[in-house]
Amino acid sequence: MPMREQARLAIQAAHEAVAAAGRIVVLSGAGMSSESGIPTFRDAQTGLWARFDPMQLASTEGFRSDPRLVWDWYAERRAGVRAAVPNAGHLALARFAAARPGRLQIITQNVDDLHQRAGSPDVIRLHGDILQSRWLDPCRAPEPCDPATAEPERPPHCTQCGNLLRPAVVWFGEQLPPDALTRAESLARQCDLMLVVGTSGTVYPAAGLASLARDAGAMVLIVNPHASDLDAVAHQCLRGTAAAVLPLLFG
C-alpha cells in the first residue's frame, strides 16, 4: 500500500479515536511551538543556544555561576515568545476544547504561553512560565521585597538584600510544582486517549506520563515528524507536524 494511503488511513483511525474518546489528554513539548518560530531544544543552534549547553544554562548552578549570561539567554527567549503567535495546532486544540468542554486537558512542558493565547483553558504547566520572574532565594528582608521593585539590572536584584530575580521556570535538578505534577499523573491514569505532541520524551518526570497512561489502559498516539524515545510506548506514531496533523484529528 502506498505510503500516502497508509498515512491517510492512520490519520483517519486517529481521528475516529479522538471522536470516540471521552477523556483526552494532550502532552506537548517544544515541537508544538516550533511552527510558531520558537526553536526546540534540539533544533536551537542560534545565539547563546549554539554556544552553551541548555541543561547548563537551565540550572541553578548555571545561574549562580554566571547570572548575567543566563538572564540574557532567557531575555532572548522571552523576546522570541512575545513575538510568536499560536499555530494551527494550538488553535485546533483550543477550538475542540471550546466546543466540547471537559473532554480535553492539555499538559505542557513548554514555558511559552501559546496554548493559553490560542484560548486553551486551564493548561497544566509542568515546567513553569518563562514570562514570569521570582526571587532566586527566599527574601530575607523583614517585609518580603516585591519583585517589581527590583533594580532593573541583568539580572534585576533586590535593593534591600541583593537577592536576584530569576525566570519562574523549573530548572534541571529542581522539583516540578507538586500540584501540577499530581494533577498530571492522575489525569494520565484516568484518560482514554493520550496524544503526545512534539516531544523527544527525554526529560523526566514529564516523559513518564505516557507510560502511566498506557499502563492504565489508555490509547497512546504520538504526533512527531521524527522518532522519539516514547515511540515504544505508543499504539500509533503519526509522522507529521503539530500544525499539519492536529487540525485533521480535532477538526
Ligand SMILES: CC(C)NC(=O)[C@H](Cc1c[nH]c2ccccc12)NC(=O)[C@H](CCCC/N=C(/NCCC(=O)O)S[C@H]1O[C@H](COP(=O)(O)OP(=O)(O)OC[C@H]2O[C@@H](n3cnc4c(N)ncnc43)[C@H](O)[C@@H]2O)[C@@H](O)[C@H]1O)NC(=O)OCc1ccccc1
Ligand atoms: C535530560 C534528562 C536526562 N534529565 C532529566 O530528565 C532530569 C533528571 C532526571 C529526573 N528523573 C530522571 C529519570 C531518568 C533520567 C533523568 C532524570 N529531570 C529534572 O531535572 C527534573 C526537571 C526537568 C525540567 C527541566 N526544565 C525544562 N524546561 C524549563 C526550563 C527552560 O525551558 O529553560 S525541560 C525543557 O527541556 C525539554 C525539551 O524536551 P522537548 O520539549 O521534548 O523538546 P526537544 O527539543 O527535546 O524535542 C523536540 C521534539 O519535537 C519534535 N518536533 C520538531 N518540530 C515539530 C513539529 N513541527 N511538530 C511536532 N513535533 C516536532 C522533534 O522531532 C523532537 O522530538 C522540555 O521538557 C523543556 O521544558 N527535575 C527533577 O527530576 O527534580 C528531581 C527532584 C525531585 C525532588 C526534589 C528535588 C529535585
